Amino acid sequence: MANPLNLPMVGRSLRNLVSRPATRRYPTEIRPRFAGARGTIEFDVETCNFCMLCARRCPAAAITASREERYWAIEQLTCIGCGVCVDVCNKGSLSMSVNSRTVHTHADVGPQGQRPGHEEWRKPALAAEVPSGS
Amino acid sequence: MDKTTFLARVEEYHEAGWRLALINATTIMPGAGEGMEQGAFDVAWAFARGTELETIRERIMPGDEMPSISGSFGAAFLYENEMRELFGINVTGLGLDLKGQMYKTATRIPFAPSAIRARLEALGRAEPAARHGAAAAPAPAEKTA
Amino acid sequence: MKRTVIPMGPQHPVLPEPLVLDLILEDEKVVDAIPTIGYVHRGLEMMVERVEYTEMGFVVERICGICSFMHGMGYCVSLESIMNVEVPERARWLRLIWAEISRIQSHLLWLGLGADAFGFENLFMHCWRMREEILDIFEKTTGGRIIHSVNRIGGVKRDISDSELAAILVKLEELGAAFKQTAGVFGSDPSIAHRLGGVGVLTTEDARSVDVVGPMARASGIATDTRLIGANGYDQLEFEPVVETAGDCLARVVVRMREIDQSIDLVRQAIEKMPKGEGMPLENRPRGNPLGEVFTRLEQPRGEVLYYVKANGTKNLERFRARTPTFANIPAMIKLVKGCDLADVPNIIVTIDPCISCTER
Numbered sequence: 230m231a232n233p234l235n236l237p238m239v240g241r242s243l244r245n246l247v248s249r250p251a252t253r254r255y256p257t258e259i260r261p262r263f264a265g266a267r268g269t270i271e272f273d274v275e276t277c278n279f280c281m282l283c284a285r286r287c288p289a290a291a292i293t294a295s296r297e298e299r300y301w302a303i304e305q306l307t308c309i310g311c312g313v314c315v316d317v318c319n320k321g322s323l324s325m326s327v328n329s330r331t332v333h334t335h336a337d338v339g340p341q342g343q344r345p346g347h348e349e350w351r352k353p354a355l356a357a358e359v360p361s362g363s
Numbered sequence: 364m365d366k367t368t369f370l371a372r373v374e375e376y377h378e379a380g381w382r383l384a385l386i387n388a389t390t391i392m393p394g395a396g397e398g399m400e401q402g403a404f405d406v407a408w409a410f411a412r413g414t415e416l417e418t419i420r421e422r423i424m425p426g427d428e429m430p431s432i433s434g435s436f437g438a439a440f441l442y443e444n445e446m447r448e449l450f451g452i453n454v455t456g457l458g459l460d461l462k463g464q465m466y467k468t469a470t471r472i473p474f475a476p477s478a479i480r481a482r483l484e485a486l487g488r489a490e491p492a493a494r495h496g497a498a499a500a501p502a503p504a505e506k507t508a
Numbered sequence: 509m510k511r512t513v514i515p516m517g518p519q520h521p522v523l524p525e526p527l528v529l530d531l532i533l534e535d536e537k538v539v540d541a542i543p544t545i546g547y548v549h550r551g552l553e554m555m556v557e558r559v560e561y562t563e564m565g566f567v568v569e570r571i572c573g574i575c576s577f578m579h580g581m582g583y584c585v586s587l588e589s590i591m592n593v594e595v596p597e598r599a600r601w602l603r604l605i606w607a608e609i610s611r612i613q614s615h616l617l618w619l620g621l622g623a624d625a626f627g628f629e630n631l632f633m634h635c636w637r638m639r640e641e642i643l644d645i646f647e648k649t650t651g652g653r654i655i656h657s658v659n660r661i662g663g664v665k666r667d668i669s670d671s672e673l674a675a676i677l678v679k680l681e682e683l684g685a686a687f688k689q690t691a692g693v694f695g696s697d698p699s700i701a702h703r704l705g706g707v708g709v710l711t712t713e714d715a716r717s718v719d720v721v722g723p724m725a726r727a728s729g730i731a732t733d734t735r736l737i738g739a740n741g742y743d744q745l746e747f748e749p750v751v752e753t754a755g756d757c758l759a760r761v762v763v764r765m766r767e768i769d770q771s772i773d774l775v776r777q778a779i780e781k782m783p784k785g786e787g788m789p790l791e792n793r794p795r796g797n798p799l800g801e802v803f804t805r806l807e808q809p810r811g812e813v814l815y816y817v818k819a820n821g822t823k824n825l826e827r828f829r830a831r832t833p834t835f836a837n838i839p840a841m842i843k844l845v846k847g848c849d850l851a852d853v854p855n856i857i858v859t860i861d862p863c864i865s866c867t868e869r
Contacts, residue, residue, distance in 0.1 A: 384836075409816075438719040465544075
């Protein structure tokens, strides 16, 4: 039953010899993600007014912020990449980059013992805002 | 619940060619009404035939026996094991008894009224605004806004 | 005769998710099978206590990676039903298109797993290579390959422009043509016919008595399809349920292959019938909190999924229950496995298209 002169098979083998591979040579060749892909959340502390909407609306509770402390932090490893915070931010401080989050290891603990993937920012108050006589 | 009438109704559905679509229990918390100091369970049996869906609804008190419908619908054992394991409903006559090892939950009966109450208290559900966004950094006398 | 017990699982090459079946054998014949599940029970239904109803959609779509889109859609459809929100027309069509593309992706995944189950790894790779085209479509249109997060209560978050839709249709037609060759292999290869033909036969009467849903029922001659209810825009499309009568593993393969072609046809019809243009409303945001309860049924790739949602007027739902199709098909799986040969057990298990994470939530 096995025919050594199996012509369709011979044709296919010859075609495979000269054609390009069907796979990509990852990690040397990485396909860039498409525009609009949901990757990592990026934050610009300069424009943030600490309205706390992003922290309230985050489904995974990955964002913590404080209006009084002028402090904003995100746990990148808790973030599910849904993009709700980007949508609700009125100031455009949050944006979604297409690149996936970097890999974190257990050793990446923050200086105050924060979890790997913890990113925080503080925005110093302007001089005019500091109450006098404090 | 009147077991004989209930089982007869279920058998009617089976004879008429309906398919068992769902057996679901919902916990009713204690104090929701008369005679419900221990809470109760609202159980729904849903039957489907073609594009139609009909349900039988019964209220089961904790400790009440709930008869299995495996006599009419053999596929009911999975739903009934889940109800016994997650809700603590006393199901009698199970088709295939998975002996409480179906889900292997950490809390023994996670949807019992007492377990739900304990979780809601731990979440402090009276103050939903405090769930999200409270500062993680040390802050003096932080108010729950 | 002496009986041996062979535990199959929880890790096994044919299983996409962990499942244990203790197979009791006499010689090579399985006489009994005792299931144990619970390895991926994550208590997602309990999350309604912690997570508000606006956010629960994100939890629900993460019940399973393969059926993810329709879980999100089903949750949103249930809440829209409770809150009396009407979804804008273009959003409804977009959901339908994404749902059918999700069905194609799921069936291609399953065909690959099915081929891997009887050792045909080359075919597995071909099916998954085709599936990559679908995942690229999802990444371009929703931002994510597996978890899409485009469904919102009241509509969808993103639009697909008419030109993109035309390009998607071209891609799907190319896929359909390429798939014909793979389908030919499934149909004509003698080893596949030998391993799947006549194995795990579920007769029509047995199928009715164990209450199976989805392609399993359709492969046993029962013409049931939840899309025939006509909700969510399906009443505007023309299609017939794909039915085979043999009831064996090969019939289930054929049903799913024909459903891929059917889904491509449904996407083509949907793109023709949907309103064209830019800047149409996509979301009707509801106001207030939901109050009431509803049973919603959708046709997931594996069969009929039934959602029961009960809301009590607060921001947290009182009860959310997703009865997924595999939950309904597991009794059939146990019934089929009894009486078969040991070598056929992986084939039978994989032909019910088990999605254990959906079953256990």
